[in-house]
Amino acid sequence: MLIKKIALMNECSICGDDFEGMGNNPDPINDGRCCDKCDCLVVIPARLMQLGVGIHAAIGVGRKDYALRKALIRERETGIPSRA
Numbered sequence: 001m002l003i004k005k006i007a008l009m010n011e012c013s014i015c016g017d018d019f020e021g022m023g024n025n026p027d028p029i030n031d032g033r034c035c036d037k038c039d040c041l042v043v044i045p046a047r048l049m050q051l052g053v054g055i056h057a058a059i060g061v062g063r064k065d066y067a068l069r070k071a072l073i074r075e076r077e078t079g080i081p082s083r084a
């Protein structure tokens with residue numbers, strides 16, 4: 001079981017932390033794959049800013065998305081519905 005878990009781990013091309021699963025496309029920040037945290041707090045805001053969204057709004061969208069993803073993961077792990 002441990003071997004199976006290790007095989008699913010990948011390294012984020014932005015922050016270098018390990019993450020489980022497929023990860024996310026880090027374009028336009030980097031190549032490879034990135035973790036959810038970098039996707040929400042770096043990549044999504046960068047893409048929104050490329051579209052002309054202001055930095056504060058772009059970061060706000062990314063932070064909201066990250067909170068939602070964390071709530072969904074917690075809900076899946078605990079079986080307790082989140083209020084987010």
Ligand SMILES: [Zn+2]
Pocket residue numbers: 012013014015016017034035036037038039
């Ligand atoms: Zn990362």
